[in-house]
Amino acid sequence: MPDRRPYHHGNLREALIEAAIGLIAENGPRGFSLAEAARRAGVSPAAPYRHFKGRDDLLEEIARRGFDEFADAMKAAWDDGRPNPLAAFGRMGQCYLDFARERPAFYVAMFESDITMSDNVALWEASERGFGMLIHAAEELSAPLPKDRRPPARMFANHIWALSHGVVELFARGKPGVRSPISAEDMLNSGVLIYLRGLGLIGD
Template identity: 70%
Template sequence: MPHRRSYHHGNLREALIEAAITLIEQSGPHSFSLAEAARRAGVSAAAPYRHFKGRDDLLEEIARRGYVEFAETMERAYADGRPDPLAALARVGERYLQFSRERPGYYMAMFESDISITAHTELYAAEQRSIGLLIRASEALAERLPKDDRPPSRMVANHIWAMSHGVVELFSRGKQGARSPISAEDMLSSGVTIYLRGLGLLGPADQPRAGG
């Protein structure tokens, strides 16, 4: 456990954030308290109030950081749609699942904490970076269709996001998906394929494989 010198060195804010992330990973975003984070950081229960108004303020900062890192990860995966938007979209899906596994504390703060995204400007901006990437991917895929036949890009993006989140929930933390003979990646890929093909965004031979 970190001890009080973290505070004296001016790192209390970061120590509290790291402590809270660990607590979220252990028991979820609703179960930890600011006092528990303070104990784990090795400071008094009053010390966190130098940096955070309360528990929700700390949770919002973790969610904000999570969304920023998430958006950067998704943007690197998409790589401006190279070599083609379908392959790029497949990479994005794989990175979505990877982020949920590797950064569970952030992921839970982002999606399971019930904080209001639209009520916080920085949170909203970070979240829109991620959905914006899926919108760009949807627009690129729709270019093969006549303009009047193209589905709304935000609708497509939201549906793909919902599928990704659903797969994470199905496979996360010992849930029933962990016993499935189908991997999370294959389940997401097949679901996105069926959806996009139904919208006419894929040809008969197209498959959203990450590849190169």
């Protein structure tokens, strides 16, 4: 008869998640395996399968946690955007850069790991909560525009997200000044201002 006793390792699930976060931070999203996470957690290669279906399942859980933390940070940065939505929007941009720098393993799992969200409801909901803050900010910022000149809020948010992600990839990693003498913060802020000016939301 097979042994059905539960596996005891304190909290093995959390140990595996922490091990994988460390490996992702060191080697990127493709730089770890479930077996390597198990080795770092000090358990057998078979032990993780008691908690995760496979490597992608573990990666999705890390991304979900990252999106939850990201959403909370973005909400705090926005803080309803009153009395100054533009200043709040600037805080959200800084929040994006800070999260990418300070939580690199989560950021990579969320945006650079090629995970599929359609089959993971919890992951999809977490990602939408974070992105929903950006959509809400876009709605508030574009509200003064006439309806026929107002861009769809999700498209607006997508443009800002793409700009933010591009700045992270090109200018916020590595040593300052390697690719540009302009800081990542100034690069993002100037890009957002140019975009908002093009919409007619701010003047010269």
